[in-house]
């Protein structure tokens with residue numbers, strides 16, 4: 001008979017394995033988010049304000065949508081989504097440019113997704129969606145509406161042209 005008075009907790013080896021696996025996964029996920037956010041610059045779309053969908057095409061930044069150059073290589077693009085096009089549907093920037101996209105809709109829900117980039121956001125009438133991207137590689141990047149928005153949905157696309 002043992003006289004050891006130390007309390008001991010029995011954990012089933014199977015359970016212990018899953019506790020350890022869970023802790024490792026949490027550390028991996030936290031590291032992945034940290035690397036994506038700080039080292040790779042990946043952002044999530046952020047609501048950047050509200051607008052009145054009825055008047056958005058007549059007043060404010062979206063009355064004259066398009067590209068604005070803030071500084072060399074730094075741009076803002078105001079894009080108005082509507083059935084069934086993006087206005088403007090084409091923007092051209094030199095390689096190495098950082099573009100912050102501000103997109104809203106004046107009618108129904110659309111989306112704004114740029115092939116080959118992290119830019120993919122829901123476009124909700126009344127809300128401005130914002131997401132930035134740095135275009136390092138010259139070429140044509142297709143913009144598509146990835147949210148079914150009616151009979152012309154498949155024809156709703158545009159492009160970003162990145163010149164060398």
Ligand code: CUA
Pocket residue numbers: 082084109110111145146147148149150153154156
């Ligand atoms: Cu706009 Cu689909």
